[in-house]
Amino acid sequence: MIGIQAFGGYVPRYRLDRQLIYQSMGWMAPGNKAHCRGEKAVAGFDEDSITMAVAASLDAMCNCDRSRIDSLCFASTCLPFKERLNAGIIKTALGLKNEISAADFSSGLRSGTTALLHALDSIKAKRSRSTLLCAADNRLGKPASPQEIIFGDAGAAFLVGDENVVAEFKGSYSTTHDFVDHYRGEFAKYDRQWEDRWIRDVGLTHLIPEAFNGFLQKYGKQISEYNKIVYPCHDRTARKTINNLMGIAPEMEQDNLQERIGDSGSAHALVMLVKALENAVAGERILVLSFGNGCDVLDFEVTFAIEHPSASKHISGWLNDRIELNNYTKYLVWRNILPVExxxxxxxxxxxxWSLLWRKRNEILALRGTRCKQCGTVQYPPQRVCVNDECGAIDEMEEYGFSDKTGIIASYTGDNLASSFNPPAIYGQIEFEGGGKYMFDFADCELDALSTGMPVKMSFRKKYHDPRRDISGYFWKAVPSKETTTDG
Amino acid sequence: MAKGIRDKIAIIGMGCTRFGERWESGAEDLMVESFTECLADAGIERKEIQAAYLGCYNDEVNIGKSAVPLAKTLKLPFIPVTRLENYCATATEAFRAACYAVASGAYDIALALGVEKLKDAGYGGLPGGAGAGVDAFMAGANATAPGAFAQLATAYAAKHGITMEQIKHALAHVSVKSHANGALNKKAHLRKVITEEQVLAAPMIAYPLGLFDCCGVSDGSAAAIVTTTDIARAIKPKEEIISVKSIQIAATSGEESISTNWDGSYFATTRRAAMQAYEEAAIKNPRQEISMMEVHDCFSITEFVTMEDLFISPEGSACDDVLNGLFDLNGGIPCQVDGGLKCFGHPVGASGLRMLYAMYEQLLERVPEERKVHNARLGLTHNLGGRPHQNVAAICIIGRG
Structure with a gap:
């Protein structure tokens, strides 16, 4: 049985009330008021599609044996590197083995489902026993554009294999049209779109039903045989039309999370699928469609394995773990839209x-240190000579990973002198459960809420941006745990 | 067991520039200024100096590498000149090298000179650079010096169960005391008397350290000429001889930053260096025997915890000793008698020698009455280079006779 073995999600902690955007930019484009319901999820200044994909992957893999994974797919229309395998960075950060195939899927807004289809095909063809697929997007709309308000940042990840699946893959159908509703040229920073009425009337309400119907016809199914229909489309009028045309009853329609996350591009169909799987029960049928220069339709049947308890936060866990970004100009600075001194x-x-990073790739990107085989002392960064004064063994180390370890804050500060896009720069000493300590930047927290002894989890983040070469470097930061409200 | 250098070496001359934002002076000017005073004090000819040691920390906005700038600036006649660098312990390292060179018998007279020109950085605080290695920015925290040292306070509060308000109160006293001393010193950079209210109301730099918890950033130079105690007595038969009782350095073994043995609230290196320094100087009870101190007050919290690390205050009682005025100019063990790094600023490569200069002028009773430490016999200087979790500590004890 081929299908999804585990699923995870990621929504950045920061949320921007759409009214705040409108209050600043509504004077320029009053018509944007129509898009201003709810809030959008905003990646922190130190997050991008790679870091969000890593977070979603960690969430999906939290009950799994990573060493089994032999294939990795990453989907995003916001790949940080044009040349350098982005999935390769994710592979290193996740500590996946070297004997693995990896690929980036990009450009089309349905690249997330295309990657999922590729993953399922690899399993079916027995090229892979276990494939990790992750997707994340953080598309930019220009200030005063509808996209600025509509888009949100998020990620999703799936482990795909042929045993212990929680959702069996039953079939798929795809169409391809060079229907250009949205596009970005080679050097474009911002999304561009054609008239929204044309997108709605000629695109969404035509091409989405076309794909649904094509699928149903191919497999001889009725829409009413499905418990959940997952398709990302932020346009409320279009959704209403599509639901009517297809006979999608309100209880069948998976919420598009527009008012809580926003349209997360290539990740969005998968983000919605994760949300649908969270509450799914055995026997449910889920039909997933993504839209972007055509459509992919995928059919899943939920199995009894869905009932196994999971430590994943999925989407709901992240939705409740939020900080209000009550400052639109801070958002502009974080996205490098507003230049600041x-x-x-x-x-x-x-x-x-690069030669140094290659030597230190596991230390920096995978947060691996060492444990002394003689005395058991855990140490980061990796050491040749054991730091334990009573041991001092030389070259008796084995690798030891920290990225999945919980730590506590031993000391901290909020630094107004350090250069930061979110001053004060908060950092401190972290002591890990099981040993080892190091000074890390903290992410997604406020100084007043911190205290020594508070638990932290590690998160893969952008460590620095090099404007001369227009690239970012990555490392791990400590995210203080936050009490969250219940419900999703 | 080696016995150390107690009473083998004497300081026969010292010099120290005015510290401050010396926009008009380059490192060369500062070197000439401290050297001229030092040489005149020693009462010898420039050509009598047989070896010289330059302390200079920062490569990026300064004179660059090597000892050539010192040799060239002072026109030292083809003698051995060596540059030393060991973070903020740099000047003490230069002094130590000069003392050891003489103690070994290799030379009779040696010069130690520290200099740092910081104020060409273009911004406040210490200039950046690859101080912690070429890859420092690729991992770890984006930490500045105040942020690294500020964490002593959160860790100290957690360990001793005292509130941040109590610590802030004691830290304010630390800075108020140093400013009171600095205001009396013509060579100091910051010469204003401040109040505790001002300290507590100052803008936050790195929690919980405010502006007045941080030392100044300045340019400066200081120098010493050392010889054997026998030669010193021959050169200055009628004068008090200031001799070196101990010089000790302790560098981290990595224990504080890598293992979980260290709780972040103290300096493991200072404790080690202090024990070694007291042993070399034959000091049994430092709280009773040390007359005065110049310790590394890059931040008020550094001075605060150092009082315990030097075994002057029992562990957990620095707050009481500070607030009771033990370290005030008229207290039992005056600390930062010249104003400290707080008021002199911290031209890294010069600070250790500037501290020795402060002890030296007190021991020789060369200071005006208003800032005199009476009956001073032994003075201790302390440098802390690096950051609390990985650093090098340097301690010198000098005294009369």
């Missing part, structure tokens, strides 16, 4: 030495 201190050249 960072001070001369920030102008030092941050030149990544």
């Amino acid at each position: 960072e001070g001369l201190r920030s102008e030092e050249d941050l030149w990544t030495r």
Whole structure:
């Protein structure tokens, strides 16, 4: 049985009330008021599609043996590198083995489901025993554009295999049209779109039913045989039309999370699928459609394995773990839309030495240290000589991973002198459960809420941006745990 | 067992520039300024110096690498000149090298000179650079010096179960005391008397450290000429001899930053260096025997915890000793008698020698009455280079006779 073995999600902690955007930019485009319901999820200044995909993958894999994974797919229309395998960074961060195939899926807004289909095909063809698929997007709309308000940032991840599946893959159907509703050229920073009425009337309400019907016809199914229909489409009028045309009853329609996350591009159909699987019971049929220069339709049947308890946060766990970003200009600065004076201190050249990073890839990107085989002392960064004064063994180390370990805050500060896009820069010493300590930047927290002894989890983040070479470097940060409200 | 250098070496001359934002002066000017005073004090000829040691920390906005800038600036006649760098312990390292060179018998007279020109960085605080290695920005925290040291306070509060308000109160006293001393010193950079209210109301730099919890950033130079105690007595038969009782350095073994043995509230290196320094100087009870101190007050919290690490205050009681005025100019063990890093600022490569200068002028009773430490016999200087979790500590004890 081929299908989804585990699923996870990621929604950045920061949420921006759409009214705040409108209050600043509504004067320029009053018509945008129509899009201003709810809030959008905003990636932190230190997050991008790679870091969100890593977070979603960690969430999906939290009950799994990573060493079984032999294939990795990453989907995003916001790939940080044009040349350098983005999935390769994710592979290293997740500590997946070297004997693995990896690929980036991009450009089309349905690249997330295309990657999922590819993953399912690899399992079916027995090229892979266990494939990790992750997707994340953080598309930008220009200030005063509808996209600025509509888009949100999020990620999703699935483990795909041929045993212990929670959702069996039953079939698929795809169409391809060069229907250009949205596009970005080679050097474009912002999304562009054609007239929304044309997108709605000629695109969404035509091409989505076309794909649904094509699928149903191919497999001889009725829409009423499905318990949940998952399709990302933020346009409320279009959704109403599509639901009517297809006979999608309100209880069948999976919420598009528009008012809580926003349209997360290539990840969005998968984000919605994760949300649908959270509450699914054995026997449910879920039909997933993604839209982007055509459609992919995928059919899943939920199995009894769905009832196994999971430590994943999925989507709901993240939705409730939120901080209000009550400042639109901060959002503009974080997205590098509004240039700010960072001070001369920030102008030092941050030149990544690639030969050094290659030597230290596991230390920096995978947060791996060492454990002394003689005395058991856990140490980060990796050491050749054991730090334990009573041991001091030389070259008796084995690798030891920290990225999945919980830590506590031993000391901390909020630094107004350090160059930061979210001052004060908060950082401190973290002591890990099981041993080892290190000073980390903290992410997604407020100084007043911190105290020594507070638990933290590790999160893969952008550590620095090198403007001269227009690339970011990655490392791990500590995210203080936050009490969250219940419900999804 | 080696016995150390107690009473083998004497300081026969010292010099120290005015510290401050010396926009008009480059490192060369500062070196000439401290050297001129030092040489005149020693009462010898420039050509009598047989070896020289330059302390200079920062490569990026300074004179660059090597000892050539010192040799060239002072026109030292083809003698051995060596540059030393060990974070904020740099000047003490230069002094130690000069003392050891003489103690070994290799030379009779040696010069130690520290200099740092910081104020060409273009911004406040210490200049950046690859101080912690070329890959420092790729991992770890984006930490500045105040943020790294500020964490001593959160860890100390957690360990001793005292509130941040109590610590802030004691830290304010630390800075108020240093400013009171600095205001009396013509060579100090910051010469204003401040109040506790001002300290507590100052803008936050790195929680819980405010502006007045941080030392100044300045340019400066200080120098010492050392010889054997026998030669010193021959050169200055009628004068008090200031001799070196101990010089000790302790560098981290990595224990604080890598293992979980260290709780973040103290300096493991200072404790080690202090024990070694007291042993070399034959000091049994430092709280009773040390007359005065210049310790590394890069931040008020550094000075605060150092009082315990030097075994002057029992562990957990620095708050009481500070608030009771033990370290005030008229207290039992005056600390930062010249104003400290707080008021002199911290031209890294010069600070250790500037501290020795402060002890030296007190021991020789060369200071005006208003800032005199009476009956001073032994002075202790302390540098802390690096950050609380990985650093090098340097301690010197000098005294009369």
